[in-house]
Amino acid sequence: MTSDKAELQESGAVKSAMRVLDLFEYLGRWGDKTHTEIARELDIPKSSLTQLLKTLVRRGYLIYQPASKGYELGPAIADLARRVGDSTDLVSVAAPVLSWITGETQESCALNFIKGDRSEVVAAVTSPRRLLYHMQSGDSAPLYATSGGKALLAHLPEEMRRDYLSRVVLEPITPNTITTIPALEAELADVRAKGYAQVVEEFTIGIAGVARPVLSASGFPLASLNIAMPIARFEDAARDRCLAVLEKAVADIRHQCGWI
Template sequence: MDGEKTPTEQGVVKSATRALDLLEYIGRWGAEKTHSEIAEELGIPKSSLTQLLKTLVNRGYLAYVPATKGYELGTAVARLARHAKGGSEVIPAAESVLEWVTLQTQESCALNVMRGMSSQVVACVTSPRRLLYHMRLGDTAPLYATSGGKALLAFLPDEMLKEYLARVTFEPITLATIRTVKALIDELEVVRQSGVAYVVEEFTPGIAGVARPLLDESGFPLASINIAIPMPRFNDAVRDHCVEVLGEAVATVSRRLAG
C-alpha cells in the first residue's frame, strides 16, 4: 500500500525515536540517569537500551559517569548546538577583544567560524592605516587558503578532518595557494603543535595572515581570530607581536565564555 512502511523502515524509525526520546529525557532533567531509570521511564527493553546507550556514548552524544553509574549529555550535543547558533555566543565575547587586537597591532582582524567547506567572517575591525586589508562581515574563503581557516581545520576531530580532506577541491587562488592534501596535512600538523596558523599571499596577493583558534573545553574549534597584514609591513618582529597579541585575545575570549 502507498505510504505504508516496511518492517525494516519501521524498525529504523523506532530506533531513531528512541534515541531522540532518550536525549530529550536526559537533557530535560539535566542530571545523570541510570540504565534502570531510563528503561523504566521510557519503556525501552533493557537489552535494546544497552546497545542504544553504547552507540550514543561512542558518538559523544552521551557520557557515562562511573561515580553514579549514570548517563549525561555528551560534548557532541553542545557541539551541534554551537553550530546551530553559528557562533552567535562567541561574537559578544569577542567584539571588544577584536578592537583591542587592532589597537595593539594597528592591523585589521576578524573572528571566523566554519561554514561547510569555508570559513566565514562573523565580526571584524578594520585597521586605521592607509595601506590595509578590508575584511567584511559575511566574507567567506576556503578553509585551506586562509590563516583563520587553517586554525579551524587543524583542531577538527579526526573524523571531521578526514571527511573534509576526502571532499576538498583545491583551487589555484594565487601562486602560493596549497594544492595537495599532503601539503595541507603537513601544515596542519605544525599548526596543531604551535597553536598558530599562517598564510603568506595564499588567498590575497600582498597579504599575510596570522591566526589562533578559539577552542571549547573539549578542544573543538569554536572560531578563530586572525590578523591580516600587508606584505610591506610583514616581518619576523611583526609576526611575533601578532602571535603574542592573539594569544592574549584568545585567552580573554575563552575566559569570558567560561565565566
C-alpha cells in the same frame, strides 16, 4: 543517477533524519526507553532501529543503560548545546578585543567560525591605514586557504579533520594555494605544534595573515582570531608582534568565557 533514483535516495535520507530527530525529542521527554518501546512508540522497524541506536551510542548522542536495557540522551547532546551557548557568548566578548587588536597592530582583524567546510567572518575591525585588507561579517573562504581557516582546521578533533581531508577538493585559488593533501596535512601538524597559522598570498594576492585558534575548555576550536595585512608590511618583526597580540587576545577571551 536518474531523477527517480535521486528522489528515492533523498526521500530515504530525509526519513532517516526525521527518525533521529523524533528519537531525540522522544527520549528528551521520556528518557530510559528500551529498544522494543522505542520501535513500537515511534513506529520504526526493529532492524533499522538497531543500527541507528548503535551508531548514536558510538557517537555519544545516546547512552545504553544495561540495568534497565534502556536508552537515554548522551553527553554529545549537551556538548552541542554548550557549543551554541559558547559561540553566542564569544561574539559579544570578542568585540572589544578585536578593537584592541587593531589598536595595538594598526591592522585589520577578524573573529572566524567554521561554517560547513569554510571559515566565516562573524566580527571584524578594519585597519585605520590607507593600504589595508578589508574584512567584514559574512565573508567566507575555504578552510585550507586562510590563516583563520587553517587555525580552526588544524585543531579539529582527528575524526572530523580526517573526514574533511578525505573529501575536500583543494582548488588553486592563487599560485601559492596548497593543492595536495600531504602538503596540507604537514602544514596542519606544524600549526598544531606552533599554535598559530600563517598564509602568504594563498587566498588573496598581495595579502598575508596570521591566526590563532580560540579553544573551548575541552579543546574544541570554537573560533579563530586572525590579522591580515598587505605583504609590503609583513616582515618578521611585524608578524611576531601580531602573534604576541593575538596570544594575549585569545587568553583574554578564554578567561572572560571561563575556559581557563
